[in-house]
Amino acid sequence: MPQPLATRAPAKINLTLHVLGRRADGYHELESLVAFAGTGDDLRLEPGPGLALQVGGPTAPLAGSNADNLVLKAARLLAERVENLAVGTFHLTKRLPVAAGIGGGSSDAAAALRLLARLNGLGLSHPAVREAARLTGADVPVCLEPRARMMRGAGESLGPALDLPRLLAVLVNPRVPVETPAVFRELGLQPGESLPGAAHPAMETSSSDPIFAALKAARNDLEPPARRIEPLVGEALGLIGATGACRLARMSGSGATCFGIYDDCTAAAEAARRIGRERPDWWVKATSLR
Numbered sequence: 001m002p003q004p005l006a007t008r009a010p011a012k013i014n015l016t017l018h019v020l021g022r023r024a025d026g027y028h029e030l031e032s033l034v035a036f037a038g039t040g041d042d043l044r045l046e047p048g049p050g051l052a053l054q055v056g057g058p059t060a061p062l063a064g065s066n067a068d069n070l071v072l073k074a075a076r077l078l079a080e081r082v083e084n085l086a087v088g089t090f091h092l093t094k095r096l097p098v099a100a101g102i103g104g105g106s107s108d109a110a111a112a113l114r115l116l117a118r119l120n121g122l123g124l125s126h127p128a129v130r131e132a133a134r135l136t137g138a139d140v141p142v143c144l145e146p147r148a149r150m151m152r153g154a155g156e157s158l159g160p161a162l163d164l165p166r167l168l169a170v171l172v173n174p175r176v177p178v179e180t181p182a183v184f185r186e187l188g189l190q191p192g193e194s195l196p197g198a199a200h201p202a203m204e205t206s207s208s209d210p211i212f213a214a215l216k217a218a219r220n221d222l223e224p225p226a227r228r229i230e231p232l233v234g235e236a237l238g239l240i241g242a243t244g245a246c247r248l249a250r251m252s253g254s255g256a257t258c259f260g261i262y263d264d265c266t267a268a269a270e271a272a273r274r275i276g277r278e279r280p281d282w283w284v285k286a287t288s289l290r
Contacts, residue, residue, distance in 0.1 A: 004047070004091075005118055009111035010040035010146050011096055011171065012103030012139060013289055014253045016218035019187065021194035027154040028184060031200045033218070035164055035289040036146040037171065041095055041108055043071070045115040047088040051075055057094035062177075063105075070109035074136040078116055081128035086119050097283050099177030101226075101253030103139045110143035148290055150203070165208045166288050168268040172240055172275055173257040173283040174232040183254040186225035195221060215248055215261070226255035233258065239278060243271035261289075 013035050020029040041057070053066045066072065071090050079085045090112060096104035110133060116122075117129050124130075124144055133140040138155035150159035189195060201217045204210035227234045233255050240249040240260035245267040251258045262268040265286070272286035 004044050005115045006042065006044040007111045007114055008040050009043050009104070009107040009143075011037040011257075011287075012107055012143055012146070012253075013037055013169075013171075013259060014101070014220065015215055015250070015289070016200065017220040017222055017253065018197065018200045018218065019189070019195045019221040022189040022191050023154075024191050026191055028187075028189065029153060030151065030155070032151045033148070033200075033203060033215075034142050034151050035148040035167065036143075037102075037169070037285075037289055038287045039095070039171070039285050041104060041111075042093040043108060043111040043115065044091040045088050045112070045119065046091065047086060047119060050089075051079070051087040052089040053092060054089065055092045055094060057092070059094040059097055060092075062098045063092075063094050070105045070136055070140070071112040074109035074112045074132055074140065075116060077132035077135050078113060078128060081131060082120065082122070085116065087116065088119070090115075097173045097175060097257065099179055100173050100257040101178065101180075101251065101255045102171070102173075102257045103143055103253065106137050106139035107143040107146070109133070109136045109140050110146070113140075113144060162203060164290055165211060166290055167208070167211070168262045168265050169287055169289050170240065170243075170260045170262070170268050170272045170275065171252075171257055171283075171285045171287060172236045172259070174230075174236050174279070175281065175283055176230055176232055176256050178226055178230050178233070178255040180254040182229055183222050183226050186229055187222065188225075197221065212247055212261075215250075220251050222254050223251040226251060230256055232256060236282075239275050240271070243267075243274055246271065259289075
């Protein structure tokens with residue numbers, strides 16, 4: 001019998017997120033530098049005759065019903081496109097907070113597609129795998145091969161993988177869900193309307209100093225509306241910014257997870273301990289981003 005296959009579903013961090021405007025079809029045109037964290041959920045696939053999902057882990061109770069889980073949605077979409085697709089039972093260990101702006105569900109779905117592709121001898125560039133990712137959700141394609149890259153459009157246009165220097169970071173989530181549609185509604189763009197603001201800076205990835213300069217010149221346009229919806233986002237950013245040696249504090253995605261970037265792992269670990277002491281009920285994690 002085939003042995004179980006396993007992979008990590010890393011947290012997706014929007015280091016930048018520029019909203020260029022809202023398209024006539026209602027979708028928002030984005031430009032975002034995406035990186036992936038060393039922390040995430042874990043997914044295992046036990047090959048078998050039918051498709052099933054078991055969910056456990058610290059944040060499993062908040063993940064919703066299995067019927068709505070993106071792991072099964074992605075698997076079913078791939079099965080519709082590949083005849084006699086070998087499947088099995090997925091075992092998902094949830095560690096990431098949900099509705100948190102770090103793509104937990106999307107990364108889980110992408111991990112499921114990676115495992116099914118491996119089980120069936122399919123490359124990740126296979127048209128059926130790519131199409132299943134696109135139809136599962138806007139953030140799933142960028143999570144399929146979790147490496148830093150630019151993401152544009154509504155998530156459908158991906159740049160090449162970037163040689164991003166390792167960034168030491170702290171992730172902070174106040175354990176309040178922030179729903180993405182609500183944040184975009186609060187942004188208030190009408191179809192065909194553009195959002196003014198400086199263009200996204202070019203990303204020089206040869207060393208950390210050019211990256212820091214580019215990141216500071218960029219922004220997350222969803223941060224102000226998210227802060228209006230959920231004031232704890234602003235509190236989290238304030239706590240991160242007040243830690244020693246913080247080079248940048250910003251919200252990821254549509255929130256509520258925020259991140260701080262530091263020069264070294266010692267400073268990041270100390271920042272995580274400090275925030276954890278002040279807010280012991282929050283989700284706080286020191287990690288690295290690539």
